[in-house]
Amino acid sequence: DTGVSQNPRHKITKRGQNVTFRCDPISEHNRLYWYRQTLGQGPEFLTYFQNEAQLEKSRLLSDRFSAERPKGSFSTLEIQRTEQGDSAMYLCASSPPPGLAGGHYNEQFFGPGTRLTVL
Amino acid sequence: AQSVTQPDIHITVSEGASLELRCNYSYGATPYLFWYVQSPGQGLQLLLKYFSGDTLVQGIKGFEAEFKRSQSSFNLRKPSVHWSDAAEYFCAVGAEGNKLVFGAGTILRVKS
Numbered sequence: 001d002t003g004v005s006q007n008p009r010h011k012i013t014k015r016g017q018n019v020t021f022r023c024d025p026i027s028e029h030n031r032l033y034w035y036r037q038t039l040g041q042g043p044e045f046l047t048y049f050q051n052e053a054q055l056e057k058s059r060l061l062s063d064r065f066s067a068e069r070p071k072g073s074f075s076t077l078e079i080q081r082t083e084q085g086d087s088a089m090y091l092c093a094s095s096p097p098p099g100l101a102g103g104h105y106n107e108q109f110f111g112p113g114t115r116l117t118v119l
Numbered sequence: 120a121q122s123v124t125q126p127d128i129h130i131t132v133s134e135g136a137s138l139e140l141r142c143n144y145s146y147g148a149t150p151y152l153f154w155y156v157q158s159p160g161q162g163l164q165l166l167l168k169y170f171s172g173d174t175l176v177q178g179i180k181g182f183e184a185e186f187k188r189s190q191s192s193f194n195l196r197k198p199s200v201h202w203s204d205a206a207e208y209f210c211a212v213g214a215e216g217n218k219l220v221f222g223a224g225t226i227l228r229v230k231s
Binding site: 042 | 123151153155160161162163164165168170209211213214216217218219220221222223224
């Protein structure tokens with residue numbers, strides 16, 4: 001178990017550029033979540049997947065944000081036409097299914113995050 | 120809608136002193152409750168969780184938390200703080216769709 005990994009760890013971009021972040025969940029975790037954390041705040045839920053199905057995306061901040069998990073393994077979060085207000089830490093988490101060693105969907109394991117700075 | 124309030128933005132304690140971080144939640148049903156810790160620039164590490172049963176739960180690093188339904192609280196405690204405990208602590212409640220709703224966090228400073 002290598003934990004949740006995220007790449008890149010840091011991204012600096014210019015306003016208007018597109019960025020994509022990757023998240024690799026813990027193997028056998030079928031749920032994957034994306035959160036955004038701004039300075040001085042707790043993480044804010046964005047979207048989540050169960051396997052390859054995106055079960056909720058209403059909290060994605062605008063139509064510039066999209067996420068995919070094409071094969072039910074890793075996931076990507078893309079932000080198009082970045083704005084300075086998109087600067088934040090983007091966190092990914094995964095959770096095990098209830099049938100896996102006492103797993104619980106609410107017990108989420110977080111990656112180290114991707115810090116986005118939009119200039 | 121679910122919400123979590125952490126009333127203290129900053130707390131400073133002396134090394135070796137006891138610690139209590141406050142958390143109040145709003146949730147209609149029996150809540151699933153969590154405490155996470157975050158070091159600067161890092162992700163969140165789960166300290167402990169409450170799903171059901173014993174209202175006093177033990178976690179990692181010597182932390183414990185007590186669920187009090189009557190007060191809608193889930194306060195985090197540690198009997199003796201170490202300098203390495205300095206970090207930001209987040210309380211969270213499990214919401215619909217199994218997403219987590221977090222409080223704004225409490226920054227813990229430890230003075231020697």
